[in-house]
Amino acid sequence: MPSFDIVSKVDMQEIDNAVNQALKEIGQRYDFKGTHNEISLEKEAIVLLGADDYKLQAVIDVLKGKLVRRGVSPKCLDYGSKEPASGGAVRQKIAIVQGISKDKGKDIVKSIKESKLKVQAQIMDDQVRVTAKKIDDLQEVIQLLKVQDLGIELQFVNMRS
Secondary structure, eight states: OOEEEEEOOOOHHHHHHHHHHHHHHHHHOGGGTTSOOEEEEOSSEEEEEESSHHHHHHHHHHHHHHHHHTTOOGGGEEEEEEEEOGGGOEEEEEEEOOSOOHHHHHHHHHHHHHTTOSEEEEEETTEEEEEESSHHHHHHHHHHHHHSOOSSOOEEEEEEO
């Protein structure tokens, strides 16, 4: 029986490369001269430090640009709240979202069921598996989900016929 999996994964190497490129640009830009701004990559998060709110927003913009150029969707970032740091600086932690949460999985299954296609969708841990009798139905599901904005980046993997 044909099937495929819907997942939401992020290439951590691309994120690491984007962080390094953003650090390099921040070190070279004139508007950041003489101020302390940092980007550090932790296991499942990126920590940003800006000299003030304006500089922090500029650091975020630089990072987003580098991520998009490297093919990483900004939808995988979950912005935490801004918190004060020493010396009047501002710190923000950005979580890297991997996998499909139960709520998002339910939304995906619901939208597939509402489409009235002859497919079965089931949530399996942090992914959704879709099965059907015909591959054409599976391709229609992929097109349906690509059009919808579910707030996360989706990839369609393990297509089996």
